[in-house]
Amino acid sequence: MIDFLRNILGKEAPRSKNIAKERLQLVLVHDRANISPHLLEDLKEDLIRVITNYMEIDENALEVQLNNDDQSVALVANIPVIKMKRDYQDLRA
Amino acid sequence: MGEVIVITSGKGGVGKTTTTANIGTGLAAQGKKVVLIDTDIGLRNLDVVMGLENRIVYDLVDVTQGNCRLKQALIKDKRFEGLFLLPAAQTKDKNAVSADDMKKLCEELREEFDYIIVDCPAGIEQGFKNAIAGADRAIVVTTPEVSAVRDADRIIGLLEANNLKRPKLVINRLRADMVKRGDMMNIDDMIDILAIELLGVVPEDEQIVISTNKGEPAVLDMNSQAGQAYRNITKRVMNQEVPLLNLDYETGIVKKLKRLLGLKG
Ligand SMILES: Nc1ncnc2c1ncn2[C@@H]1O[C@H](COP(=O)(O)OP(=O)(O)OP(=O)(O)O)[C@@H](O)[C@H]1O
Ligand SMILES: [Mg+2]
Numbered sequence: 001m002i003d004f005l006r007n008i009l010g011k012e013a014p015r016s017k018n019i020a021k022e023r024l025q026l027v028l029v030h031d032r033a034n035i036s037p038h039l040l041e042d043l044k045e046d047l048i049r050v051i052t053n054y055m056e057i058d059e060n061a062l063e064v065q066l067n068n069d070d071q072s073v074a075l076v077a078n079i080p081v082i083k084m085k086r087d088y089q090d091l092r093a
Numbered sequence: 094m095g096e097v098i099v100i101t102s103g104k105g106g107v108g109k110t111t112t113t114a115n116i117g118t119g120l121a122a123q124g125k126k127v128v129l130i131d132t133d134i135g136l137r138n139l140d141v142v143m144g145l146e147n148r149i150v151y152d153l154v155d156v157t158q159g160n161c162r163l164k165q166a167l168i169k170d171k172r173f174e175g176l177f178l179l180p181a182a183q184t185k186d187k188n189a190v191s192a193d194d195m196k197k198l199c200e201e202l203r204e205e206f207d208y209i210i211v212d213c214p215a216g217i218e219q220g221f222k223n224a225i226a227g228a229d230r231a232i233v234v235t236t237p238e239v240s241a242v243r244d245a246d247r248i249i250g251l252l253e254a255n256n257l258k259r260p261k262l263v264i265n266r267l268r269a270d271m272v273k274r275g276d277m278m279n280i281d282d283m284i285d286i287l288a289i290e291l292l293g294v295v296p297e298d299e300q301i302v303i304s305t306n307k308g309e310p311a312v313l314d315m316n317s318q319a320g321q322a323y324r325n326i327t328k329r330v331m332n333q334e335v336p337l338l339n340l341d342y343e344t345g346i347v348k349k350l351k352r353l354l355g356l357k358g
């Protein structure tokens with residue numbers, strides 16, 4: 001969009017180093033996710049710790065994965081809830 | 094007790110061997126006892142860059158296989174008393190050296206030398222694993238290109254996974270004119286992406302080609318900009334604070350750099 005406006009306004013196109021930087025940043029998200037098989041396991045454990053403060057979940061059925069496509073990387077989690085915690089008190093209330 | 098420093102990159106041809114020769118020679122010129130190890134078995138090059146190719150009798154594989162004593166394989170430099178090269182084997186099996194061999198070798202050399210500089214082959218195969226096996230610290234060389242920076246990132250991850258924490262970055266072949274017009278990533282861009290500490294920046298310089306032709310590392314050439322960059326890098330390897338070369342960027346970048354290096358404005 002910004003590029004589009006720039007073109008309309010007759011400003012120069014983005015310099016190639018900016019394109020290089022953007023492409024690198026995206027490709028490294030993929031690369032870094034690929035080379036650390038322990039990352040998802042660690043992330044899972046952390047997620048469980050945080051979520052069980054609020055609700056009871058089925059830890060064994062919990063699924064976390066990184067979905068890659070050409071344009072983006074998404075963290076997708078499927079977390080079956082068994083029940084909400086009754087004793088949760090909203091401390092901010 | 095000496096220190097073992099490995100020079101890595103991931104992508105080939107970005108300047109590992111050039112950097113090894115220049116840092117090693119630079120350290121020797123500062124009066125240090127230095128040995129350079131070429132671990133690029135089958136593609137040995139450090140000998141020609143150092144101008145020592147005619148003196149080779151034994152090599153790294155001869156040492157690890159016990160065909161000769163370590164002392165016999167060390168080639169004395171032409172210029173400096175305290176500088177030696179342990180050349181790679183050119184014809185032997187690439188897998189003739191193991192990570193354990195390298196560890197032992199580095200331990201032995203540590204007793205005699207102030208610095209052991211290990212030139213790593215390209216890639217992340219056995220040769221890479223061998224080269225880093227005995228190292229205390231690592232230097233990662235990259236050029237300001239997408240593919241080289243990407244591979245550098247991969248290497249940094251592998252180094253850290255192998256307990257070589259906080260490797261330092263050498264950016265090689267930077268062209269100030271291209272950076273200025275926005276057609277080459279600048280130093281900040283690369284530091285930002287790789288999130289590691291900068292050891293130094295070497296400009297693209299035809300003196301590197303000329304010095305390689307002659308087998309005389311550019312660090313000894315007082316008229317070469319790359320040589321000056323390598324003299325500064327050498328001092329930083331010795332933990333001295335040296336401001337970055339002014340390669341004529343916008344002043345903002347230079348200021349930030351100095352801050353990065355812990356130097357004032
Ligand atoms: N700053 C520079 N300016 C100009 N040329 C350079 C510079 N640095 C390196 N070169 C040239 O680039 C080529 C590759 O350098 P070098 O052999 O040091 O890379 P390498 O990373 O060791 O390669 P390999 O992965 O094959 O071992 C050489 O021809 C060298 O002269
Ligand atoms: Mg090389």
